[in-house]
Amino acid sequence: MLTGQQISDVVDPLGWRLIQAELLAHVLVPSLAAAVDAASVAVDAAGAGGNGHLTAELQPDRVVLRLQTAVTGTVTDDDLLLARSVTEALAGRSLAATPGDRAAVPQAMEIAIDALDIALVRPFWQAATGYVDQPGVEGPDIALVDPLGRGPAIWFQQMDAPRPQRNRIHLDVEVAPELARPRIDAAIAVGGLLLSDAHAPAFWVLADAEGNEVCICTWQGRD
Template identity: 60%
Template sequence: MNRQQVSDAVDGLGWRLVLGAICTEVAVASLTQAAEAAAVAVQAAGDDGQGHLSVDIRAQRAVLRLQSPTEWAVTKVDIVLAQAISTALTGHGLRLAAGSVQALEIAIDALDIAAVLPFWRAATGYIDEPGPSDVSDALVDPSGRGPTIWFQQMDAPRPQRNRIHLDIDVPHDAAAARIAAAIAAGGTLLSDAAAPAFWVLADPEGNEACICTWQGRD
């Protein structure tokens, strides 16, 4: 499935495609209710949910994420699971919404990626990203908790520019508001040449961050 097909399949269910996974959140009144929502989701997913479904339980929300554990991408299995989970949760009177779901990436500029990547792999305890990826060299947290680290090829040294920037992956329909908020907070839009895949922004001192979506990448 391409990204457009994935997004179209889940948008109406309250899920959003973010960085190779589909995510949603369930607003709850307590940690107990969050655990109950997680239990409903796990039961609805059944055996097929093993490895695909992860749930982050907090006092005010349960954040659900679906992704193939072998392909590190959304498959038809994940779409079916999202449909089953949505039906089960709404049947319990719970509402799914994209809310504040997002994923954080750290991008490191490098002249020789092969030389620097092993250091970061060892220092972080990360592993090579398995499966298809938009970038040829990326590291991921094997526990699924930390942000992805990827390496951007440089053609020449750029000492005047920071060598590390953050990529904030958000739902496609949340990007405009996030960009506007960053600009209102003192930021500057440096480039929208690659939009809607990403917009490059900078803080008042020139440190960069990219607001990213799945769009424009197929």
């Protein structure tokens, strides 16, 4: 199993970022037609080895590329090799794999549901969302994920006692490590509160003015 640091050391110079157990990169383009062309370059570079690893999302101003070994739900050596191959192929066409721009950066969001009896409530959320079990994970910590990777993952946090407040859901927003502090500062600047940095740089806990919580997360501090 590769550590987050090992993965980041390889892919960061290539323009990719490790976010929630997958590699993300943005390829900035001027049009949707150009996005199709850029995606084709990436797919051709990956070849047959890209099956079960590479996905591409087309937007009018960018292609969002993702790499992950689907059967394990992790980043493997195969993904690192594919990231290099794709980046080099893009460069050969005057395109670049980048960690985004001011308009959008690679990030992922999770929904955390606090529960006293996870086994009781988890089937409800799976049925209601149409999500599937997170691949490559077993036991009580397994999350629910969108089978097409469109929506945020849902995971369940064990509670020891009932919570009297109305809010029992908080958001996890995972970003590249260099973006965590600016994101936190921006939230505090508009009235947010930093509740805890005890687990930084894995995550910081913030809240809005009414106490609704969000965790700004990175891969760091988890190896």
